Every structure is written in structure tokens, then in C-alpha cells.
Amino acid sequence: MEATAKEVARLRELTGAGFADCKKALTDAKSFDDAVKILEEKGQKRAEKVMAQERETREGLIHSYIHHGGNLGVLLELNCSTDFVARSDEFKTLAKELVMQVAGTDPKWVSFDDVPEEVRAQMRQNAMSDPDVQKRPEHLREQIVDGKVKKQLATQVLLEQPWVKDEKITVGNLVKDVIRKTGENIVVRRFTRYALGE
């Protein structure tokens, strides 16, 4: 399609991508929505590339959130590679969104990798003994159990949860979005959540 100045501007506003990228995406795409999709995929790839570089992330912020009246509190460490990014508005905003997410949804772990092996094993065992699974052909069961466990864990794993403010994206996507914007790897290091008298 043709990339008009108005559409390029709208696309830039929507995706945060640069002028040249937006123009190219519109030219390549069949529709405006298609251009958005192209840019999102490109951004996702860029974020994954930054994450894959595994640059040391020892800068960042410790951020806290105390629920009205002091009956709930969250402490969270968000890391990045440079003090420059740590002090950026995007990074600070992300830290705020994350503490609110933890306060609201009570996740148990940051990522799948943090789930202890014994928890996985127990969940796998439960899923395997499910009659629905036992009915299926034996060579497919492992795969089905993997899927079930992952789905159950997703609600308790911060980065896999749907973001409370926009359930269409996961918290992990929200983080990747800031990685793409800042060009720096960002890692949710750890969090603690206290509910009064629990």
C-alpha cells in the first residue's frame, strides 16, 4: 500500500517505531493493521536479539508499592545494563506497572525457570493421572502433560501472566516492549509480596 505522511505519523505514534521503519512497513503491507503487525514482529525480534546478547544487568531500580492502608506491600528489583536507562521514564514506568501487577495477582515466580523442580514434578504427576490424559495415545501424553503444566503455571508466573491493564498482552511482552524502546536488556530480578497477617 501507499505510505502517506499521515499514516506514517499514526503508525509511529502507535508502535513507537522510527520513521523509516514505519514507511517501509506501510509500503510492504497490504493494510494498516498488517503494517502494525510487521512492526510488532520486528520489535519482538529486536527485543529477543538484545536479550540474547546477555549483557550484564546490574543497574536498575528497587521499587515498592504499599496498598492503601498498609495491608499489602510489594518490593521488586528491576535490572538493566546502564544507569542511563535505569533513570529513564520508560524504565521507571515499567517498574511501577510491575509492582502493581504483583500486588494485584500474587504471582509466585518471575519466570518458568524459577519454578522449583519438585513443584513441576508434582504438577506433571497430577496431570498425568488425569483420566482425560490417560485416554489419549501413550506417545502423545508427555506433550499433553507439558502443555497442561505450562498453562497452570502461567497464572503464577509473573512474566507469563496477562497484564492487568491490558489482558491481550503478557507481562513478558510489556517488558520486551521496553527492551525494544531502550535497546537494553531488562530483567525482572526478584519480588516479594506481603499481605497483612497472611
Added chain:
Amino acid sequence: MEATAKEVARLRELTGAGFADCKKALTDAKSFDDAVKILEEKGQKRAEKVMAQERETREGLIHSYIHHGGNLGVLLELNCSTDFVARSDEFKTLAKELVMQVAGTDPKWVSFDDVPEEVRAQMRQNAMSDPDVQKRPEHLREQIVDGKVKKQLATQVLLEQPWVKDEKITVGNLVKDVIRKTGENIVVRRFTRYALGE
């Protein structure tokens, strides 16, 4: 000594004790300082009595502290028995002092009881193999080791630490003081301290 109105007033201001208690303490005491001591002991006993009642403590506050620049954070739960005390200035002030203490001194545990048995055992073993201890008569060694371990642990146990703002009293005394003032048991339930990139 004689209890003049002026001295009773001064004593009340200093100790926070009631009029009758102050008058009695001054009458019984040989000096003003002596009266202060009498009241402090009485207060201590009252605090211990309240603590011994072990009334359920499920009210309170979750309080946080973030060090300038977000490079250090503390989350702490302080419990009491009633919402009324939880909302009092004394209680809120205590919560603030405690998060500052944790931020400044990095304790590992709330009380001696929270120190894991394996940590104690390791420390006992180290202390026992100390040549100074081995020189002492065998029947005294256990006691000497107990003393050494307690002293070493005290720096890492919040309630045993000297209060950063007044090293003459321990953090435990600070808590007892608020127990005496509010007449309600107060329990430091738990805390978490994050230092950036540690």
C-alpha cells in the same frame, strides 16, 4: 524523696508514665534518676506481661522504604492486635524506624528464634574449636560457646541490634517501649531487604 508537681510533670514527660505512677516512683526513690529507673523497670515488666499474654497479632502495617535513587529497598510487616493501634502514630513511627534500621544494618533474622539450627550448629562448632575456648575447663566450655554465639548473632538479629539512632538501647527495647505505651503486643513479623545488583 519529695514528689513536687514540677518533678512529677518532668518525669511524666520523660517516661510517658501516668501521674500516679510518677508520684509513687518519686516518693519511693532516692533521686530523680532513681525514679526514672523504677519506672523503666515497671514499664519493661508491663511490656513483658503484655507480650506473655500472646494475644493474636494479625493487624498492623506493611511498610516500605526505598533508599535515595532506588538502589536499596526494604519491606517489613509489623503486627499488633487491633486496627486502632495499627493506625496510631506510635505504631506508624515504630514501623518507620524499623525499615530504616533494616536498610542501614542489613540484619538476617528478626529474632534469635529465627536463626536456622544449621547456622547455630556451625557457629557453635567454630566457637568450640577456638583455642581460647579449648584452654578453658571442659565443664565451662558449653556456656562460653553459648555466649560467643549469641554475641556474634546479635549483630545479625534485628531485635538484638543496637538501634541506629540511639545505640544505648536495642531495637527490641524500642519495640517494648511501644508495647508499654500502647498496652498491646507488637510483633515484627518479617522483612525483606534488596540491594541493587547484589
